Amino acid sequence: MGSEESISRKHSCQHNQMKYKLKILMLIVLSNLLTIYIFTGPYSYMHYPISRFSQLSTSPVFDSTTLLLKLNSTRDELIASRSQIADLQKELRSAHSLVEELVVQLSRLNGAIDQASNPTKFTYNDLLDDVSDEAKLAIGPHKLPLGYTPRMGSDEVYSSVGGGCLKHKEDLRKYMSYQVGGECPVDDVFVQTLMLKGCEPLPRRRCHPKSPANYVEPTPLPESLWSIPPDSSLIWDPYTCKNYTCLVERRKAPGSYDCKDCFHLEGREKIRWLFDNGGLDYGIDQVLAMKPPGTIRIGLDIGGGSGTFAARMKEKNVTIVTTSMNFDGPFNSFIASRGLIPMHVSVSQRFPFFENTLDIVHSMHVLSNWIPDAMLEFTLYDIYRVLRPGGLFWLDRFFCFGSQLNATYVPMFDRVGFRRLRWNTGMKLDRGIDKNEWYFSAVLEKPMT
Missing domain, CATH: 3.40.50.150 (Vaccinia Virus protein VP39)
Structure with a gap:
């Protein structure tokens, strides 16, 4: 029995050794196949040093010239790609800046829309931030003493003033600079310039205009329609001429004047x-x-210049309001002295x-x-x-x-x-x-x- 067990162990040991040898053999075969594949497959050139390319140039397996061309082409494509990427980055930065600016503009637009839809966010007083206190007081708004009135649809009243005044706030400040209750500056030329800039109507002022010295009662109608008033009827400070004789004779003077012969009532005006x-x-x-x-x-x-059309119509019992500007001449004062109605508007x-x-x-x-x-x-x-x-x-x-x-x-x-x-x-x-x-x-x- 002992000998049978010994024989059995011997056969088992031999069988194990055989299996081990077969595994070794299979490993060797697989290793050789892998090696052959590596050295003969499509990527075999990767395992050869650069120095071998010249020795194998005639080999049908690969062509070093083609490879170099491909490598150079790939390099050029990479360089071109990098350049395109750089250009794209610039465009992206530019687009980013544009988007940021668009966002800012949209924010401003949204703010304007909000202000338009909700007036409480932007008031009339906001327009008056940079004007003088006297201008703010003149322009308003002012609360109604009895509160809201349905007739006006508001509890405030606004003084009429041209929107152009708020475009010329420094001039408006100058115009509204005076002693309250005192004498107004003699600034007729400046006032008219401000009107022609679109500041019309002007705000009211709390001062007294300078009165002419030695003022006398006007000539009664109908004589006043065709008579020259006394020089003491107006303030001459704003004008080149300092009396009516100068204005009448100006028709003979060289140069260009507005309505040059309008004050010569015995000339062309008369007919x-x-x-x-x-x-x-x-x-x-x-x-x-x-x-x-x-x-x-x-x-x-x-x-209407000096008001002659209104004078002629007055003789026909027709009442005419005459608009006129004072271009280096007291046209409005002269119209009034004739017993007619002047209106100082552009x-x-x-x-x-x-x-x-x-x-x-x-x-x-x-x-x-x-x-x-x-x-x-x-x-x-x-x-x-x-x-x-x-x-x-x-x-x-x-x-x-x-x-x-x-x-x-x-x-x-x-x-x-x-x-x-x-x-x-x-x-x-x-x-x-x-x-x-x-x-x-x-x-x-x-x-x-």
Whole structure:
């Protein structure tokens, strides 16, 4: 029995040794196969040192020239890619800056929208941050003593002031600098300049204008319509001339002045609008005859100089308000001295009359091609607004170039909607026919319906 167990252990040991040898053999075979694959496969060149490429250049397995070309091509592509990446980074930085700026603008827009939708975030007082205390007090707003009133829809009242005033806050501060209750500065020229900048109407002031020395009572009507007032009737400080004699004689002086002979009442002013020549010059009687007697009663003269048109209409029992500016001359004071109504406003201001109220509106020379087209059209519509149905618009010697007459102004007047009662054109020849300068005069009617 002992011998059988010994034989059995011997066979078992031999069997184990055989299995071990087979494993070793399999490992060797696999190792050799792997080695052959590595050295003969598609990546075999990776295991050879660079020095071997020259020795194997004729080998069909790989081509070193092709490899180098591929490597160089790859390198070039990498360089190009890096350049593109750098460019993209620049574009991204630029886009980032643009996005940041867009975010800022959107924030501002959202803020403006919020302010518009919620007025409590932005008040009228915010516009007055940089103006003087006196200007703030004049412009308001002011709380109503009795509180909210449905008629006004508010518990506050605002003083009328031109938005242009807030564009010129330093000038506004200067205008509102004075001793409260004292004498106002003699600043007529500065005030008029501020008005022409769009600060119209101006805020009120709590001071007294300087009074003329030795003032006397005015000449009574009707003599005052055609008489020169005494020099003591006004303050001469703002003007080049210091008396009316100088103004009357200025018509003979060289240089250009606004309405140069307007103060010479015994000259051309004396015969204006008395005669109708059938052309550009219309007579008052002929124009008034276009309407039933007595139906032309009140009206407006735009830029009426020294008020002669109003004086002539006064003789016909028609009351005319004359707008005029004081361009180096006391035009408004002179109009008032004649017993007429002056209004110191520029042509750019909305006329301070309710719609459908005036019987006649007149303008000579002031409405012309010096006014921008859009502004002129707004003015014409405002004239249409204040005229009553059937009211007359007397346009006296409108100046323009021949190229503008039919291309610009005729269509503009037609758009406004006036009906032509009379229309005359004539060439202005004093500077030569080659200038192609024209006048046209017209009487236009606001339709009844």
